[in-house]
Amino acid sequence: MTEHMRRHETDHEIPWSLPIVVRRSKTAISRHIDVLEATSRAVVTFLDDPRSQPDGDWNEAVEYWRDGAIRKVVRRGDGKKLEDARALGCVSVTFGGTDDFAPAEAFVFAPGPVEPLPHELKKLQVGGTEFPDEGESSIPAAEAVVTIELSPELTLTTGKAAAQCGHAAQLAFEQMPDDVRQRWRESGFSLRVITASSEAWAANDQQVSVVDAGFTEVDGPTETVRARW
Secondary structure (H helix, E strand, O other): OOHHHHOOOOOOOOOEEEEEEEEOOOOOOEOHHHHHHHHHHHHHHHHHOHHHOOOOOOHHHHHHHHOOOOOEEEEEEOHHHHHHHHOOOOEEEEEOOOOOOEOEEEEEOOOEEOOOOOHHHHOOEOOOOOOOOOOOOOOOHHHOOEEEEEOOOOOOOHHHHHHHHHHHHHHHHHHOOHHHHHHHHHOOOOEEEEEOOHHHHHHOOOOEEEEEOOOOOOOOOEEEEEEEO
16 A cells, blocks of 8 residues: 555545536537546646645645545536636636537636635535536547546546546556656646446556545445546
8 A cells, every 4th residue: 555545544624625616608518528638637737736836835735635535526617606716726727629519628726625615616516517428538549648447337427527537637647657747747638538448447457546435426435437557
């Protein structure tokens, strides 16, 4: 068991989470897959941001959050409510899009206690974060430094799947060798999200596994996604 895994066996008395917001526009909707990939890239971009690094404005909060159980909460918003939240300070990633669907936009904020939340974040919706499940990843396998694989045995909402994929991206970023991390950084954190085949899931040869605690959508501890590089 790695030190990273050991230190996540305990939690803070007041749980902390990493707030993530995805834009959900009624007039320019994004695809489910693009939201998952934008969120995953945004999480890693946040972790790599100078503000999250030692001596950065967010570093103390990031380190405290990482010392407990890792939680990510995905909310949705648009218009003035989203702009009010963005004014708090965040990392943003825009990704994907097709002729029929808008690019996905994901925003990651500095971690903090699950309660009380800043008012600007609390007024954004959590439940029912769904986007059209149209098409597959637009990133060719050869271009992706990291591949995140969803369990073929589960059906998750976009919000839940985005949080799980973001968690897998974080673990990959933290656990991969330095040279791979640098190559990933230079690629703009290129990644693709796919649903694993039953055969690939059974083979279980990925480097990273995410087991959800089962508080929402899944029953009990459940392996939701994996990642490989």
